[in-house]
Amino acid sequence: MQIRPCESEDHAGVDALLRAAFPEPGEAQLTVALRAADADTLELIAELDGAIAGVVMFSPATAKTGAGAEIPGLALGPVAVLPDYQNRGIGAALIEAGLDFIRTLGPTYCIVLGDPDYYSRFGFEPAPSLDLHWTGDPEDKTGNAFQVMALNGAPNLPRGTRIEYHPAFDIV
Numbered sequence: 001m002q003i004r005p006c007e008s009e010d011h012a013g014v015d016a017l018l019r020a021a022f023p024e025p026g027e028a029q030l031t032v033a034l035r036a037a038d039a040d041t042l043e044l045i046a047e048l049d050g051a052i053a054g055v056v057m058f059s060p061a062t063a064k065t066g067a068g069a070e071i072p073g074l075a076l077g078p079v080a081v082l083p084d085y086q087n088r089g090i091g092a093a094l095i096e097a098g099l100d101f102i103r104t105l106g107p108t109y110c111i112v113l114g115d116p117d118y119y120s121r122f123g124f125e126p127a128p129s130l131d132l133h134w135t136g137d138p139e140d141k142t143g144n145a146f147q148v149m150a151l152n153g154a155p156n157l158p159r160g161t162r163i164e165y166h167p168a169f170d171i172v
């Protein structure tokens with residue numbers, strides 16, 4: 001397996017992968033929207049058997065503290081692996097490679113929305129337990145699905161901080 005940055009000639013393959021991995025086209029549309037908005041901070045693909053078997057994307061996020069400060073960070077997602085290739089470590093390899101790279105960009109945190117059973121293995125923690133909240137869900141109706149991870153040895157964001165995804169996420 002090879003993990004490498006996504007190139008424009010890979011876009012059709014990534015689109016097909018996302019439509020196969022998710023029941024709805026929202027993530028495929030989101031990926032196109034993030035690229036169009038120049039918000040595709042990092043897009044990595046996993047190639048296996050000559051096919052694009054997995055993809056992970058990272059985009060800008062903004063944390064707004066109660067004191068009015070805005071702290072830039074990154075958001076993980078979408079991440080997907082072709083159904084026939086799932087549960088072979090491809091998703092984990094993509095996420096680890098992505099996190100390794102984005103740490104070099106210097107952000108102090110990364111967010112993700114998904115199953116805590118999966119993302120906790122990479123170091124993500126449920127955001128509500130840290131009194132951190134997603135602007136799209138101020139009452140934490142998604143429970144522990146909204147997660148955050150401090151990067152580069154940064155302290156946790158101040159309690160009460162609300163974090164927003166790039167506006168392209170409004171599509172999903």
Ligand SMILES: CC(C)(COP(=O)(O)OP(=O)(O)OC[C@H]1O[C@@H](n2cnc3c(N)ncnc32)[C@H](O)[C@@H]1OP(=O)(O)O)[C@@H](O)C(=O)NCCC(=O)NCCS
Binds near residue numbers: 090
């Ligand atoms: C989620 C996904 C990217 C994981 O990639 P993968 O290559 O299949 O997963 P890995 O091989 O790295 O890890 C497998 C482990 O993750 C677990 N896992 C996989 N998907 C999971 C999910 N959605 N929730 C919780 N655990 C999950 C498996 O049970 C397995 O656990 P184990 O190591 O204890 O046996 C992939 O399953 C996928 O594309 N799913 C459909 C799209 C999706 O839901 N994307 C994530 C949206 S937040």
